[in-house]
Amino acid sequence: MHHPGKAQFTTPAARGFADVDTWVFDLDNTLYPSDAAVWPKVDERITLYVMQLYGLDGISARALQKHFYHRYGTTLSALMVEAGVDPHDFLDFAHDIDHSSIKLDKSLGDAIERLPGRKLILTNGSRRHAETVAAKLGILDHFEDVFDIAAADFVPKPERTTYERFLEKHAVEPTRAALFEDIARNLAVPHDLGMATVLVVPRVTDPYREAFEQEAVREPHIDHITDDLAAFLAACVLPEAEAEREPVDRDRR
Numbered sequence: 001m002h003h004p005g006k007a008q009f010t011t012p013a014a015r016g017f018a019d020v021d022t023w024v025f026d027l028d029n030t031l032y033p034s035d036a037a038v039w040p041k042v043d044e045r046i047t048l049y050v051m052q053l054y055g056l057d058g059i060s061a062r063a064l065q066k067h068f069y070h071r072y073g074t075t076l077s078a079l080m081v082e083a084g085v086d087p088h089d090f091l092d093f094a095h096d097i098d099h100s101s102i103k104l105d106k107s108l109g110d111a112i113e114r115l116p117g118r119k120l121i122l123t124n125g126s127r128r129h130a131e132t133v134a135a136k137l138g139i140l141d142h143f144e145d146v147f148d149i150a151a152a153d154f155v156p157k158p159e160r161t162t163y164e165r166f167l168e169k170h171a172v173e174p175t176r177a178a179l180f181e182d183i184a185r186n187l188a189v190p191h192d193l194g195m196a197t198v199l200v201v202p203r204v205t206d207p208y209r210e211a212f213e214q215e216a217v218r219e220p221h222i223d224h225i226t227d228d229l230a231a232f233l234a235a236c237v238l239p240e241a242e243a244e245r246e247p248v249d250r251d252r253r
Contacts (some may be wrong), residue, residue, distance in 0.1 A: 008232045014223035015196035017241045021117035022170075022177040023197070025143075026157075027130045028123065029182040029209070030229065032102055032137060034202040039209065041097040042125075046075050049093050053083060069210075074124060074156045078148070087154050102136035111233035112142045116241055121146040122166055122179070124156045145170065158186045163193060175233040178237075180229065184217045191221035198224040198232070 028039055050068075051061040068078030076094075079085040112119060119142055123130050127148040133141035147169065152162040166176055175194035181187050187197040189190055199222045202209075218225075226232035 001092070008224060008226040008228075008236055009218075010236070011218070013220075016116070017178060017196060017237050018243070019176055020178045020241060022172045023112075023115045023117060023119045024122050024166075024172070024177055024179045025112075025121060026179075026181040026183075026186070026200075027120070027121055027125055027133060029202070030083045030180055030200045031108070031121075031139065032061045032105070032133065034204075034209070036103070037101045038097070038099070038133065042094055042129075045097060049090060050075070050079075053085070055080070073158075076154065077156060080154065087150070091126040091129070091149070095126055095132075099132055099136050102133060102137070104138040105230065106138065107234070108137065108230040109142065111230050111238065112139055114238055115233070118170075118172075119143045120170060120172075122157070123147070124149050124152075126142045126150065137150055157181075158183075161223060163189050167193070183221060184219065188221045191223070197221060197224050198226060200229050200241045201225060201227050203227045 009087065019033055028042070047058065047062050047065055049206060050056065050065045051058060054061065054064065065075050068075045068082070072078035072081065076085075076087055079090060080087055086091045121130050121134065121143055123146065125148060127243065130146045130148060131140060132160065148164045149156060152165055152170065155162050155165075157163070165170070167177075168201075174190070177194075178196040178198065179187065179190045180200055181190075182200045184199055187199060191197045192205045199217075224232070224236070226236075
């Protein structure tokens with residue numbers, strides 16, 4: 001099992017990275033650590049949206065928000081069904097936050113830049129939010145594109161159709177791709193499709209998130225677990241990925 005403070009854990013039957021040519025990253029709580037305090041701000045905005053929509057006090061709105069989340073997978077999905085909200089309006093409101101707590105992450109940027117092949121972001125959030133966060137981290141220029149919730153026709157992960165739509169749109173061969181994600185259940189379908197899977201967990205418990213969202217679970221659909229994405233990429237992914245390509249590079253010289 002993974003333990004807090006240990007940089008990484010790999011299952012004995014883990015899929016490796018030697019053949020990977022497409023690197024796919026979730027955004028929130030994956031590309032930035034929980035101490036960046038981005039998600040609590042978004043979560044507060046979602047609660048405020050529910051308050052205003054239904055005329056509720058904060059406690060009641062919070063309870064309804066969590067009910068929606070557990071029943072529909074995302075609050076947005078619930079509000080589209082239950083109240084017919086405009087998803088673009090909701091996303092603009094939810095992501096209207098102060099991003100100043102996000103700091104430039106040079107080690108992460110260096111590691112992602114060195115990954116051989118394509119890099120994509122796959123998020124249940126909006127493109128605007130993803131691009132803003134990635135720019136603050138100093139990694140936006142390393143990514144080819146963002147596949148956001150709108151591109152998924154507002155069907156969120158972990159629905160299979162979302163991953164299939166992503167793979168088709170970007171012509172990704174799943175057996176040559178790796179996905180980095182912070183919620184264990186969101187890795188089940190990608191693993192089934194043939195992707196290498198990496199679960200990114202917080203170093204310490206985040207009180208603003210559900211317990212199941214932070215679990216370093218050891219399940220067959222999770223190949224690797226890490227609590228330090230940059231260190232994992234540098235120490236575990238890049239040596240394998242770059243070694244596989246060295247003979248080709250030598251032949252070209």
